[in-house]
Amino acid sequence: MAKKRPKVELYSYGIYEPWERDSKKIPSLKEITTKIPIVKNIEFGYVIKIKKGKGSKIDFIINHPPFIDKSGEIAPPFSGREYVNSNDWEFFLGDTVWEPYEDKIGTWELITWLNDKEIARKNFTLYLKGNN
Secondary structure: OOOOOOEEEEEEEEEEOOOOOOOOOOOOEEEOOOEEEEOOOOEEEEEEEEEOOOOOEEEEEEEOOOOEOOOOOEOOOEEEEEEOOOOEEEEEEEEEOOOOHHHHOEEEEEEEEEOOEEEEEEEEEEEEOOOO
């Protein structure tokens, strides 16, 4: 019997309540938007829901404007891998900003793949409040 394909839904995107990185709970959506004001503790990104995908591989990348990391180098894109651990699974891909805020202005591109097939892509425009 052929394995059923996972069902994928880009459930929500925009600004979220701060995410507790050690928690399995998905943060609550505050506002649907792709324009993100740069303010302390802002959390932005998207939530994907996957059904019938247990054991599948999720790869993701966050492309961001060039900024200097702690070692004085231009920070590479953020990337990672997760595995779907249930047949009714939610995944939050997002980020926040930190000082200095000026180098976080611009387009942040979030992309997610499921078993090497792109399933979500969203661009967010970050701006300093008052400069939109």
